[in-house]
Each structure stands twice: as C-alpha cells, then as structure tokens.
Amino acid sequence: MDERVREHAEVLVDWSARVAAGDDVVVSVAEDAHDLAVAVAAALGERGANVTTLYDSEEVSRAYLKGSESRDGDFESDPAVDLAVFEAADVYLRLGGGRNTTATADVPAPVRQAYATARQGVREARMGTDWVSTVHPTRSLAQQAGMAYEEYQEFAYDAILRDWETLAEEMAEMKRILDAGNEVRLVTERDDAPDTDISMSIAGRTAVNSAASVAYDSHNLPSGEVFTAPYDTEGEAFFDVPMTIEATRVRNVRLVFENGEVVDFAAETGEDALASVLDTDPGARRLGELGIGMNRGIDRFTDSILFDEKMGDTVHMAVGRAYDACLPQGATGNDSAVHVDLITDVSRNSRLEVDGEVVQRDGRFRWEDGFA
Structure with missing residues (x-):
C-alpha cells in the first residue's frame, strides 16, 4: 500500500475526527476507496474504536432513485434504520472515491428533490456526529480534473497532508x-x-x-x-x-x-x-x-x-x-x-x-x- 494512504488515514482519524477509544464510528466507503478504508479500519482498530461500515455507491443510488420514478418520488421520511445508525454514532467518516462522478446524471430533478427533502432528518442526525468527509484519489476523479492518475495523486496528497x-x-x-x-x-x-x-x-x-x-x-x-x-x-x-x-x-x-x-x-x-x-x-x-x-x-x-x-x-x-x-x-x-x-x-x-x-x-x- 502507498504510504501516503496510511498517512491520509492517520490524519483523518487523529487530527480530523479526533477518534478516541470506545467511540462508535460509522465509515461510509465509496466504490474505489477500498485502500483508504483498509488503512482507516487499521487505525481505528489500533485506537480501540468500534467500527460499522456502509457501502456508498453512486451507481447503487442511481438504481434506487431510477426505480422510484414510477412512484413519483414518494419516499418514506427519515427511515428508522438510517436514523438509528447515525443517532447512535459518535463519529461518521465518509470516504469518497467512486467509479463515475456523473453516475446519477439521468435521475430527474423532482426525484432528487423529493429524496433530499424526505431524508433531511437523517442528514441532521449525521451532521450531529463528529463527521468528516474526505476522498481517496481515484482514476475517475483524476479524469474529472483533467489530470493523469499519478499527477492527481500528487495533487490530492499535497492538499491533504498539510501542516x-x-x-x-x-x-x-x-x-x-x-x-x-x-x-x-x-x-x-x-x-x-x-x-x-x-x-x-x-x-x-x-x-x-x-x-x-x-x-x-x-x-x-x-x-x-x-x-x-x-x-x-x-x-x-x-x-x-x-x-x-x-x-x-x-x-x-x-x-x-x-x-x-x-x-x-x-x-x-x-x-x-x-x-x-x-x-x-x-x-x-x-x-x-x-x-x-x-x-x-x-x-x-x-x-x-x-x-x-x-x-x-x-x-x-x-x-x-x-x-x-x-x-x-x-x-x-x-x-x-x-x-x-x-x-x-x-x-x-x-x-x-x-x-x-x-x-x-x-x-x-x-x-x-x-x-x-
């Protein structure tokens, strides 16, 4: 594993989230953020935190939202399971880095709006934690930025691994x-x-x-x-x-x-x-x-x-x-x-x-x- 991935994980856990022993930590992992998730899990284990991982895929989200079109975006407000996860969490870490930065481009705007509105309580519960969002440098993000993959890695870590x-x-x-x-x-x-x-x-x-x-x-x-x-x-x-x-x-x-x-x-x-x-x-x-x-x-x-x-x-x-x-x-x-x-x-x-x-x-x- 690239040593910079481990450094990224340590900055995230120690400087950013200030994770302590016994903290209940929810880690949301995007499709191509696997390496960072492994490094974060190792750091959390060393610090004695409790870890729950979630799979965060824009392609899965697209499938769900597209499947909901026939119901005119009739979503349940603040599902109890999602609320319970974040209300019980001390820390929420989002590790971005998907395969396609425009995976949900064809989801109709009214469906997006209905989904965002229905889950506002879940969002508030998530933001009530010590939450931190970061991103693992991926090829899709490099392409979006107009850079070679290795060039994008250098760029991302220059921004992340600061004093x-x-x-x-x-x-x-x-x-x-x-x-x-x-x-x-x-x-x-x-x-x-x-x-x-x-x-x-x-x-x-x-x-x-x-x-x-x-x-x-x-x-x-x-x-x-x-x-x-x-x-x-x-x-x-x-x-x-x-x-x-x-x-x-x-x-x-x-x-x-x-x-x-x-x-x-x-x-x-x-x-x-x-x-x-x-x-x-x-x-x-x-x-x-x-x-x-x-x-x-x-x-x-x-x-x-x-x-x-x-x-x-x-x-x-x-x-x-x-x-x-x-x-x-x-x-x-x-x-x-x-x-x-x-x-x-x-x-x-x-x-x-x-x-x-x-x-x-x-x-x-x-x-x-x-x-x-």
Missing part, C-alpha cells in the same frame, strides 16, 4: 476579522466577465476556522477555508469556476439578490440543474455560507467542491442550509434541504471588504507579501 496546525494559525486572523465585522462586500471588475458587487450582513455570526478538524468545527479533509453564515444579501455575483451540480456541469453562474433572496439567475451551461437546486425549497434561494479559500496547497481547479472551494485566491457562497456552528446559541439560520457551493476566482481585479476595509485584494490578504 494543519500552522495553517490553522494563519486562518485564525481571517476568523478574527469576520467575527468582529458587520458587513462583507465582494467586488470584481473584469473586462472578460460580468462584474460582482454583492454585500451581506455577518453581524452576530461566528466564523469557522476550517482547519480540517472537528476541534475547529471543520468537517472536510482537505480543508483550508474560513466561513460564516451571511444574511440580508444584496447585489449581484458572478461565479466563474465550473463545477458539477446534480451530476451536471454548471458554468458561469450569475445570481441577483434582493432582500436576501435570489430573484434572478442564469448560467452559461447547466442552468436547469441550477434552477432545480433553487426550487428545492424557500431556503434554497438564500445564502447559507460565505467561504474564503486559504489552502495554497490546492493550486488548480479540479471540478471537485471538496478541493476547489478551499483553494487560495477564491471566494465561495453556498445557497441553502447554514451551518449551526456559525450561529448564536439557540438561533436558527437559513434552513434548506440543500447546500450548494458556487465559486468565484478572486486572483485579479477584485477586493474583499469587511466594514469598508479591504482585507484581500487580487487574492492576497493584507498580512501577506504582495498585498497592495
């Missing part, structure tokens, strides 16, 4: 600024793309220093972003980083917000998939997240949100559900069955302001060399 403590210290400065702020404004002005000029309130919110560990309220490996839960969004934003949404390639998205809600939208490609997301429920037309990418180990776009949203020189916004970690105790943020991220490149002709003060210009933060 997370040092990066956490750097990101703490961005968290401090957001925690003290009231309003964020993002402006981009380019000749080759529509402008962005969007403002949102962050008063009373708590930013998350997403340093790839549940100790930081961070649940992705790799990570490397600072995010918060905005509201009262106004203005227009253009997202120029292509991505796959509902197994459909979506490119060059434009959203217009009034009174916190999307009132107009467009996409150069994949507009129907975008519309499907926005029509899921009322909360899907409001922002649930503003995130600032700070992982400079991620140096290119790969059409994988797990990596792309963490890339330095990017800002992302998610329509849909807000994360509780960003909200005051007992407060309710934006609620939705979806959480879909959209990314914009801020490496040129851009500025990010907090309360009128520029904290990032053309991708460089004010504490970095090269900030003008």
Whole structure:
C-alpha cells in the first residue's frame, strides 16, 4: 500500500475526527476507496474504536432513485434504520472515491428533490456526529480534473497532508476579522466577465476556522477555508469556476439578490440543474455560507467542491442550509434541504471588504507579501 494512504488515514482519524477509544464510528466507503478504508479500519482498530461500515455507491443510488420514478418520488421520511445508525454514532467518516462522478446524471430533478427533502432528518442526525468527509484519489476523479492518475495523486496528497496546525494559525486572523465585522462586500471588475458587487450582513455570526478538524468545527479533509453564515444579501455575483451540480456541469453562474433572496439567475451551461437546486425549497434561494479559500496547497481547479472551494485566491457562497456552528446559541439560520457551493476566482481585479476595509485584494490578504 502507498504510504501516503496510511498517512491520509492517520490524519483523518487523529487530527480530523479526533477518534478516541470506545467511540462508535460509522465509515461510509465509496466504490474505489477500498485502500483508504483498509488503512482507516487499521487505525481505528489500533485506537480501540468500534467500527460499522456502509457501502456508498453512486451507481447503487442511481438504481434506487431510477426505480422510484414510477412512484413519483414518494419516499418514506427519515427511515428508522438510517436514523438509528447515525443517532447512535459518535463519529461518521465518509470516504469518497467512486467509479463515475456523473453516475446519477439521468435521475430527474423532482426525484432528487423529493429524496433530499424526505431524508433531511437523517442528514441532521449525521451532521450531529463528529463527521468528516474526505476522498481517496481515484482514476475517475483524476479524469474529472483533467489530470493523469499519478499527477492527481500528487495533487490530492499535497492538499491533504498539510501542516494543519500552522495553517490553522494563519486562518485564525481571517476568523478574527469576520467575527468582529458587520458587513462583507465582494467586488470584481473584469473586462472578460460580468462584474460582482454583492454585500451581506455577518453581524452576530461566528466564523469557522476550517482547519480540517472537528476541534475547529471543520468537517472536510482537505480543508483550508474560513466561513460564516451571511444574511440580508444584496447585489449581484458572478461565479466563474465550473463545477458539477446534480451530476451536471454548471458554468458561469450569475445570481441577483434582493432582500436576501435570489430573484434572478442564469448560467452559461447547466442552468436547469441550477434552477432545480433553487426550487428545492424557500431556503434554497438564500445564502447559507460565505467561504474564503486559504489552502495554497490546492493550486488548480479540479471540478471537485471538496478541493476547489478551499483553494487560495477564491471566494465561495453556498445557497441553502447554514451551518449551526456559525450561529448564536439557540438561533436558527437559513434552513434548506440543500447546500450548494458556487465559486468565484478572486486572483485579479477584485477586493474583499469587511466594514469598508479591504482585507484581500487580487487574492492576497493584507498580512501577506504582495498585498497592495
């Protein structure tokens, strides 16, 4: 086994999930994540955790959803077995890495929406654990990223096997600024793309220093972003980083917000998939997240949100559900069955302001060399 796989497993179990002896751990294993699952199981066994494994296949999911079309997407709400699994778990580890990144492309949007809505309680129970999502580098992901397999492995491990403590210290400065702020404004002005000029309130919110560990309220490996839960969004934003949404390639998205809600939208490609997301429920037309990418180990776009949203020189916004970690105790943020991220490149002709003060210009933060 590649030694990097074992290192990945150790970072996941120790730094990210902070697994302790006696923890009940559910491990969801994608079709081609077998090697990582073996390494994770070994690490969990050494630490005295209890392990339950689940098989996570997009092709199996497609078969089930396609088979449900004849029932018009009439799904049982929050099946008791699924609820019981996650309500009993201390830790949930999702090991991504399937055979086909677009396996569910032909599942009708209404069926997707019905399934997501019916399982919202299961999703909440899963997110109530110390959960972490990661990915094993596979040939399908390499193909999606436009890389040779070995090249993609190097890329993935550069992003995953970081000095997370040092990066956490750097990101703490961005968290401090957001925690003290009231309003964020993002402006981009380019000749080759529509402008962005969007403002949102962050008063009373708590930013998350997403340093790839549940100790930081961070649940992705790799990570490397600072995010918060905005509201009262106004203005227009253009997202120029292509991505796959509902197994459909979506490119060059434009959203217009009034009174916190999307009132107009467009996409150069994949507009129907975008519309499907926005029509899921009322909360899907409001922002649930503003995130600032700070992982400079991620140096290119790969059409994988797990990596792309963490890339330095990017800002992302998610329509849909807000994360509780960003909200005051007992407060309710934006609620939705979806959480879909959209990314914009801020490496040129851009500025990010907090309360009128520029904290990032053309991708460089004010504490970095090269900030003008």
